[in-house]
Amino acid sequence: MLRITTNTTSNGTLQLVLAGRIGAEEVTLLESEIDQALLQSATLMLNLDGVQFIDVAGFDLIKQWDSKQVRLCGGSAFITMMLKREGLTGGISDMPRP
Numbered sequence: 001m002l003r004i005t006t007n008t009t010s011n012g013t014l015q016l017v018l019a020g021r022i023g024a025e026e027v028t029l030l031e032s033e034i035d036q037a038l039l040q041s042a043t044l045m046l047n048l049d050g051v052q053f054i055d056v057a058g059f060d061l062i063k064q065w066d067s068k069q070v071r072l073c074g075g076s077a078f079i080t081m082m083l084k085r086e087g088l089t090g091g092i093s094d095m096p097r098p
Helices: 022-038 054-063 077-085
Strands: 004-008 012-023 042-053 070-075
Touching: 004 022, 012 022, 012 077, 022 042, 022 054, 042 054, 042 077
Parallel strands: 012 042, 042 070
Antiparallel strands: 004 012
């Protein structure tokens, strides 16, 4: 299960705050939300602070967006380690959170 909340950071960046898991069942929902958000903003921040698990389908989706229009921030030490292991360090950012 994945919960997605939309916020705007102090510098005006549109941010999707994710909580739960990003697995095969959640990929379609997340992809749809990202597509919708990118219609509103040229860049998007995915806040991973509430994400506890990402499976292969989730990593594949994130790889699709990493470092282009979508940036990553937050995430536990475990999630950050897994992102780096998957080669997803380019999109990780310390941009301010709301």
